[in-house]
Amino acid sequence: MLITDLKSLRVVVLGAGRVAAHLAPALVSAGHQVVGLWSRNPESGAALAARLPATAALAPHLTQLPPADVYLLTLPDAVVPDVLAAARFPAGALVAHTAGALPLSVFAPYKEQLRGGVFYPLQTFGPGRAIAWADVPLCLEATDAAALATLHRLAAALSTDVRELDSARRLQLHVAAVWVSNFPNHLLGIGRELLAGAGLPWELLHPLIRETVDKALAQPPFVAQTGPAVRHDAATLARHEAALAAQPRWQQLYQQLTASIQATAGLLPAAANNGSGSRL
The missing domain is CATH 3.40.50.720 (NAD(P)-binding Rossmann-like Domain)
Known part of the structure; x- marks a missing residue:
């Protein structure tokens, strides 16, 4: 109140x-x-x-x-x-x-x-x-x-x-805020540009974006992780990297994020790292 x-x-x-x-x-x-x-x-x-x-x-x-x-x-x-x-x-x-x-x-x-x-x-x-x-x-x-x-x-x-x-904890909060706001916004921008390059409307991703955020708020985000990186789907990862060949900066970022997802998943308990039956 x-x-x-x-x-x-x-x-x-x-x-x-x-x-x-x-x-x-x-x-x-x-x-x-x-x-x-x-x-x-x-x-x-x-x-x-x-x-x-x-x-x-x-x-x-x-x-x-x-x-x-x-x-x-x-x-x-x-x-x-x-x-x-x-x-x-x-x-x-x-x-x-x-x-x-x-x-x-x-x-x-x-x-x-x-x-x-x-x-x-x-x-x-x-x-x-x-x-x-x-x-x-x-x-x-x-x-x-x-x-x-x-x-x-x-x-x-x-x-x-x-x-x-205090200043020390506020600094950690600010770093966390950059991770959950500024960086995702940049990634959303990349996704929007990739759709535009393929002649596809940005609105196609809106339901996925909303569900991703809602799911991350409902359970620990690392536990909710889905996608080819956490599944170690090498064939799909290779096709994605090939599709990004014309954007080398984004291709490098894709590789770095893939490596981070896989390294993080490897540190989670086995019960949490089961994919939860979800796919993307």
Whole structure:
């Protein structure tokens, strides 16, 4: 259950990319106040400001940020250190980044000037997509208990899944997220291109994609593994590799994934490595 009776917090959002475009309006809808924005790209900043209440004024420079309870850095990881060095935050300000792999220690050089935190939403963000924020895990970390409590207040109005994770565990979570989101998306793209090259519609694979994901959520994915690799179907594997001859990068990736599937299957208990009667 979302907590909606918490005192509204004043938030300044630094960044106007995909995360900010979803997070800033969600914070407003949850009852918090976005009182300022700053963006490296003035056009993106203006576009986001236009979707927010008039109180969310664009700051012309990092040295002119308005007072706030929380400053959220929705920026690429590599940009955060430069922004921290250039920005002028009020003394003792709570500044939190939204990155999965960036450690809390990025704030260490500024421990005398500000309090650091992490407000990491575990989700993929894209234009035109609606995010069900109540289901999004929000992973928090902070340099002190008071800062952590404030981040909890910010998160509790957004999500029913708020967790405290230190930098080491958050890094492992981020790596896992890349494996289950970014890499499969790339593989789906390859599948789509192969169909297009054969004059076949992408929609042919939609039911298979849905069943694959549903099955992986219903049981351990390694146990649910099917296909010619896990069956050691050498003839089919050879035909697939031949069909990929015109795309050597994809052919190499196919071989590497086949080897990984077979090596992983070899480590599973015999009862789990029985193919479950499924074929593809």
